Amino acid sequence: MSNSIAIINRSAPYGSSHATESLDLAMIAGTFGQDISVYFFGDAVFQLIEQQKPQTKGVKNLSKVIKSLIFFDVENIYVCQKSMQERSIQLSELCVDATLLSNDDLKASINKHSRIMVF
Amino acid sequence: MSNSIAIINRSAPYGSSHATESLDLAMIAGTFGQDISVYFFGDAVFQLIEQQKPQTKGVKNLSKVIKSLIFFDVENIYVCQKSMQERSIQLSELCVDATLLSNDDLKASINKHSRIMVF
Amino acid sequence: MPLHIIKQSPFDSPSLAQCKLTLSAGDAILFIENGIYCLNHTDSELQKLAENYSLYILSPDAETRGISNFPDYVTAIDYEEFVKLTIEFSASISW
Amino acid sequence: MPLHIIKQSPFDSPSLAQCKLTLSAGDAILFIENGIYCLNHTDSELQKLAENYSLYILSPDAETRGISNFPDYVTAIDYEEFVKLTIEFSASISW
């Protein structure tokens, strides 16, 4: 546990720069061989919607960025089930096979980490 | 009504720069002889607490800034009663004699303005 | 009669709740940026608002976020129609 | 056992609500910056939290905001004690 990293995403995509720079950080952590877990919590579950279609030139499609996390050795992707329910999002709408966590499992999973960052 | 200005404050003081720059703007508007109303709504009611004592050098006491608004000809200061109640703030804790508005009066008052800014 | 522009998520900010406190008959609400996520409210809050106010949604911002089917009580508009709305209403409030 | 640091107002952000979803036995919560306004919750929410978790408040941030009398279920601390808390707990989460 000593150096395991948890990135807790809680921001919706596009409205702010949180999602982009948080995912950049996750990819670098993966590339550097860190033990990293990425959580999608609260409004960050909107980052996982498959059907995103950015209408502005120069704005990256975040669902594609998230799908590419695996190529940077970021394998532990967790989604808060409660956050999805509150926002009426179905499992079939997500862009990746993420692990859905109940509230108790979410707590237990986050608590295993000693470096926790929130975006 | 054509050029009357409403500034709706809704941010708590100190945590962000909204309050400082909104009050700067109100003072300039007053100095320029504009017809201006300043509203304290939501978390902005915390800006009106008399007993503020900034503990950091170089951070202005906002209650003093608000008290000085009158010297810049900013006379219409309105406070949302509901916002105060929700935050357990008593009238006696406020730093100025502001006009307390019920929700209906707040709507009617804001609607008189054609230039509305939110901070 | 202001046009209320909601640009923040209702789950993350008090924008929608604060806007609701200032609505009067004849007002309209336009959802842009993360305000688009007001459509994800489960409690049919928007449907209730639509009974008394005109609701608009900025179409490119909705498509960016993966929402292309809009409920029939909101009108999807583009930037030119956004400009027209700000002219039609005497004032706007950006929440 | 993380130390949860709440720095946003509970009326303006989901920080307190989100933090509560991740609390486990033994955790502590420290209120700083606009998180100080968690003390203004009318529904005695903090008092309930204090039954299971240690609650701290950063004293200079409270005084800045005009709060100098603290309820007895929160412990007022200074920056040096803030540093000590981050050492005592194995991790911290800044909400």
Added chain:
Amino acid sequence: MTSFTLLITSPAFDSQSSHTAYEFCSAALKLGHKIDSIFFYHQGVTNSNNFSVHHSDEVNLHQLWKSLATEYELRLNVCVSAANRRGIITEQDAEEIDTTYYNLDKPFESVGLGELMTSMNASDRLVQF
């Protein structure tokens, strides 16, 4: 024809709002309306920083404003105090702190808040982003 003052208080990169303002402004101009001024205040002043360097696949809003301003002779007014606090200075500001470097340049103009009052009074509508 309607005349507008656009007030931009959101940061250039960290919020979508400045981009929304740009699209709104472009649409208004296409429809033949007049933009009296675009006033950058609060975090909006970051739109005027000409040191902004972006990856080739990212938007450079600073450049977009410049092009639009040149095409339509727009006034891009930046509140001087709000800019200075955020590390955005003109050549003249630079002289006052004894440096020769600066990052706020034409067509952006450093002005006082009074200009916002003047512009609002001359316009039919104010829209904040």
Added chain:
Amino acid sequence: MTSFTLLITSPAFDSQSSHTAYEFCSAALKLGHKIDSIFFYHQGVTNSNNFSVHHSDEVNLHQLWKSLATEYELRLNVCVSAANRRGIITEQDAEEIDTTYYNLDKPFESVGLGELMTSMNASDRLVQF
């Protein structure tokens, strides 16, 4: 003695968090702890902008960081991509865009995100502001 990495993701002027980080850092140093690095990422990079000009009665956090860094030989690491996007560039970045002006200078250092990993691995604690 405990060693810390401090991660600053909030803006210098627009949020209190950078100031909280400064006070936390000062207190930790007074208590004899070690600060492996202060890493500025996301909006936190604005702390490194040396063009920040403040009224005489305002805090200049940029100067406070500089003094603290000099006194304690601290490492002030700034993520280069996050800085560039927000109009904060080093002399070398300036050369690449054909300008001679820049606003990111010693003791702040422009680095990649990998430095954050290295610092976290070397530290006992990470605290985000």
